[in-house]
Amino acid sequence: MSRKKLTRRQFVAATAMSSAALITAPYVRGAYAAGKLSIGFWDHWVPGANKASTDLVNEWAAKEKVEVSIDYITSNNKKIELTAAAEAQAKSGHDILQMPSWWPQAYSENLEPLNDVMEPLIKQNGEVNGTVKYLGQSGGKWLAVPATPGSQIKGPCSRIDLMKKHAGIDVQEMYPAGSPPKADNWTMETFLKAAEACQKAGFAFGIGLGETTDSVDTAGAIFQSFGAELVNAKGDITVKTDSVRQAMEFYKKLIAVLPPDAPSWDDASNNKWLISGRGAMILNPPSAWAVAKRDAPQVAEQCWTHGFPAGPKGRFAPYLPYFWGVWSFGKNKEAAKSLLVHLSAPASIEKFVAVSGGYDLPAYANFTTLKTWAEEGPPKGTLYHYPNPYNHQTLSIAASPAPPKIAQQIYFQATLTKMALRFARGETMEQALAWAEGECEGFMRS
Amino acid sequence: MADVVVERGRVARAAGARKGTSLRNALGRKSTVAFFLTLPLILLIILLVLYPAFYSVYLATLNKAMTKFVGFGNFTFLFKRETFWMVVQQSCIFAITAVIFKALIGFIVAHFVHNIPAKGQRKWRGMLLVPWVIPPAMSTLAWLWLFDPSYSAFNYTLSFFGVGPIPWLGDTFWARFSVILVNVWYGAPFFMIMYLAALKSVPDQLYEAAAIDGANWWQRIWYVTLPMMRNIIAITTLFSLIVTFANFDIVRILTSGGPLDTTHLFATWAFQVGIQSNDIPLGACVSLFMVPILAVAAIFILRDVSKRGNEA
Secondary structure (H helix, E strand, O other), rough: OOOOOHHHHHHHHHHHHHHHHHHHHOOOOOOOOOOOEEEEEEEOOOOOOOOOHHHHHHHHHHHHHOEEEEEEEOHHHHHHHHHHHHHHHHOOOOOHHHHHHOHHHHHHHHHHHHHHOOOOOHHHOOEOOOOHHHHHOOOOEEOEEEEEEHHHHHHOEEHHHHHHHHOOHHHHOOOOOOHHHHHOOEEEEHHHHHHHHHHHHHOOOOOOOOOOOOHHHHHHHHHHHHOOOOOOOOOOOOOHHHHHHHHHHHHHHHHHOOOOOOOHHOOHHHHHHOOOOOEEEEOOOOHHHHHHHOHHHHOOOOEEOOOEEEEEEEOEEEEEEEEEEEEEEOOOOHHHHHHHHHOOOOOHHHHHHHHHHOEEEEEEHHOOOOOOHHHOOOOOOOOOOOOOOOOOOOEEEEOOOOOOOHHHHHHHOOOOOOOOOOOHHHHHHHHOOOHHHHHOOOOOOO | HHHHHHHHHHHHHHHHHHHHHHHHHHHOOOOHHHHHHHHHHHHHHHHHHHHHHHHHHHOOOOOOOOOOOOOOOHHHHOOHHHHHHHHHHHHHHHHHHHHHHHHHHHHHHHHHHHHOOHHHHHHHHHHHHHHHHHOHHHHHHHHHHHHHOOOOOOHHHHHOOOOOOOOOOEEEEEEEEHHHHHHHHHHHHHHHHHHHHHHHOOHHHHHHHHHHHOOOOOHHHHHHHHHHHHHHHHHHHHHHHHHOOOOOOOHHHHHOOOOOOOOOOOHHHHHHHHOOOOHHHHHHHHOOOHHHHHHHHHHHHHHHHHHHHHOO
């Protein structure tokens, strides 16, 4: 029996070839040959919207031979935040987890950098807005990919009839479907006058003053339109400034014409206010309108979603993106990245927007004029201006541009609404500012 | 040599037999059986109570980024926060007021139920326990609808009498009133059932003797009922105080701590600071602050109970 001797050169060559083959072959074909992938998605409000995610994931899984499991996690009572906190502590859990706005920054140390996913996606889908960069990037590293499901703008949703009758404002004319806005006169001053007129007529604007996101987001956009920052981008406390004082004065006047129990409102209260027919305007994504279509069609057909009023320092609209993050301790990171590319493909984005009835907002510049928003109704075109198609307002998040880990605390402790409410309830301006300054000092802990 | 071997074997056998007997004796002992029967529960408590408790102590000693040990740094930081002291004060107001009302209502209702003839008593007992057996998260949601700003059934009813609308959850006084009211509604049946059991164990002869001595109803309560119920009142109060101090769901669902943080309790504020604001060490500190307060209360109440137990 002849015995062939393996030379050292042959051994090195064989090893190099087999390693190269293993590295370059992405997924070996065969049932579930590319392993397993566990995903935690946000449980969508809109009935049937989860199915779109499931279909898209299954389509990708069949192609890539990956065994997937999806958990839909409700955002009620902060279940997603609890899941993220538990998984980050345990260093175990889903491979991909959908996170609300602030959480990629909060868990930046535990997230896989996704520059190799985001850079091609931006080239393909267009630039992302400043808030997505602020929340999704840290030191040039993309922490997560902006998710279309759940991302939203909380602009005004007005009653066409009541605004015309009591405030003399034709919101359809100001924001015509299919054309650029004619909203030069839509300022904070006009907004306040309209709020006063509607309150007098018994249809107060439904703006919360509580501690949940809708209340805080509104306060954030109003403060920003006055240039008011509690902490600036460098991390310096800037509470006692003229711009903050101006914003506080404005808020005090606004609070006087809001419903008396607005300090106790949660994120469902404003929706109920509009649907019950008691308010002329709320600041919310079109979910309230979508429920009204089912429960109070006569209200829904009078609703028009449009842009935010402008303040002395610009026109800002509250924007709340969701993100898909990949844990650095995940077991199948390459498959996770491949799935995120698939979920961010143009066809997938269009599908998300269509099944959510226009509620979901893509973060990319090329997707602000999809036909869903032009066609949804009644009334037809009610959502046309929802995705900010003419970029006439800056999409922002409350407490920005403070460093995200400080801003997150200002946001969740509802410092903006609380300071405004303290001032409106009788504290002097200086007392309210001193309180807010003390709070911000506490948020500086590292 | 052979002797030695035999001897050794006998010694070894004897030792083995003794060992077997002692193991059998140990296993046969009631205390050992009891230990093994309670072992699953002990393991559960270690896993679900002791481990998280010690873990939260560990977390409370870390900095916000959880990268370094700061000792008592988080506690000293908390002591300087105005909101923290407000939460301490509110937790005390909430727990003490709610427990007093629960005990009072429980005591009165227990007397009413005790005086109902035995035939119909079971129905009443069942009905009165309903608030306590419904999961509080669910029943609090129903209360939230009753207090709701747009659809409040209370305000609707009050409007017929020309009263209101009352901002049930939007004003500090009414918000505190509402959360305490719901807690009392939920917790009073527990007191009622405990007091009812205690009432039933008071011997009738004592009341008969008191009646012969000419005691009126108040003297019967003061000199017979209350002394006989003292231990159960103390233990029920302690238990309820602990549970009420640590309450989370009612405040979280009704007010989320608002308006202006004036209904926050330790647990809800710990959640807001720890989970929502992502400062887990500080959140752990807030929740741990309940321990010394409750430990002091427990020591006083239990010491009193054991003293009276010894007297008996």
